[in-house]
Amino acid sequence: xxxxxxxxxxxxxxxxxxxxxxxxxxxxxxxxxxxxxxxxxxxxxxxxxxxxxxxxxxxxxxxxxxxxxxxxxxxxxxxxxxxxxxxxxxxxxxxxxxxxxxxxxxxxxxxxxxxxxxxxxxxxxxxxxxxxxxxxxxxxxxxxxxxxxxxxxxxxxxxxxxxxxxxxxxxxxxxxxxxxxxxxxxxxxxxxxxxxxxxxxxxxxxxxxxxxxxxxxxxxxxxxxxxxxxxxxxxxxxxxxxxxxxxxxxxxx
Numbered sequence: 001x002x003x004x005x006x007x008x009x010x011x012x013x014x015x016x017x018x019x020x021x022x023x024x025x026x027x028x029x030x031x032x033x034x035x036x037x038x039x040x041x042x043x044x045x046x047x048x049x050x051x052x053x054x055x056x057x058x059x060x061x062x063x064x065x066x067x068x069x070x071x072x073x074x075x076x077x078x079x080x081x082x083x084x085x086x087x088x089x090x091x092x093x094x095x096x097x098x099x100x101x102x103x104x105x106x107x108x109x110x111x112x113x114x115x116x117x118x119x120x121x122x123x124x125x126x127x128x129x130x131x132x133x134x135x136x137x138x139x140x141x142x143x144x145x146x147x148x149x150x151x152x153x154x155x156x157x158x159x160x161x162x163x164x165x166x167x168x169x170x171x172x173x174x175x176x177x178x179x180x181x182x183x184x185x186x187x188x189x190x191x192x193x194x195x196x197x198x199x200x201x202x203x204x205x206x207x208x209x210x211x212x213x214x215x216x217x218x219x220x221x222x223x224x225x226x227x228x229x230x231x232x233x234x235x236x237x238x239x240x241x242x243x244x245x246x247x248x249x250x251x252x253x
Contacts, residue, residue: 037219045223055208059227062204065121066193069128070185076129077136082170084137085144095141102134106192110199117200124196124204131192132185136178143177144170179243186239190232 020039027038037045049055080098084091109130113123147170155165197206205224212220 034216034218037222041219042222042226045219046226049220049223049227058203058205058208059231061121062193062197062206063231065124065197065204066128066189069125069193070132070189072125073129073132073185074136074182077133077140081137081140081174082144082166084141085170085174091141091145095138098134098137101130102138106131106195110196113196113200119200120202123200124193124206127196128189128192131188135185135188136181139177139181140174143174146177147173182239183236186235187232190228190235194228
């Protein structure tokens, strides 16, 4: 019998293996790289992209846009979310507006981005920012409002400074909510930046996929999709590492 830890390690490998098998069989049945390139052809194109300077340039450009948008959204959401969580009137005023922002589809922002920013570097950053900001803000605000009121009262009794109360009590309360929103946001981030580049980008992975569409190169579209999937997995692993270190730091301090 396999141990539980070994089963946990094998589960993702088996699921990926099953997906590759289904993909391979489907590509054989379709028998057309134009409609559905197989895993072998996709990996060959993937290798070709990684062996070119243009390929790495596209990856670097997309990563820079994605992370700039992510950090801008997180920074703005930290301020807005904490204010909403701490001030009840502000929460009631701003929450409907944030929900409205969250409900607006990406395609609407894309149409506005063309008029406001034009085609280039700024528009995808703007799309990522506006897509992630409402998600982060709502979660952070709920985390701050979820704080244990008894701890706040104890802090008042012991006359702890406002800075200590914010860091030790409110930030600790909001931390799980920040983590959950970041996990959701990381996946949405890569989708948003790719779609934005596809529609209004001058360079990057999304733009390369758009060019591949016009040249009817389905294999290249699949290869760049594989790159986005790998970037998403790597980002999630990096996030897990940062969350673990942040939690240990919080416990020590």
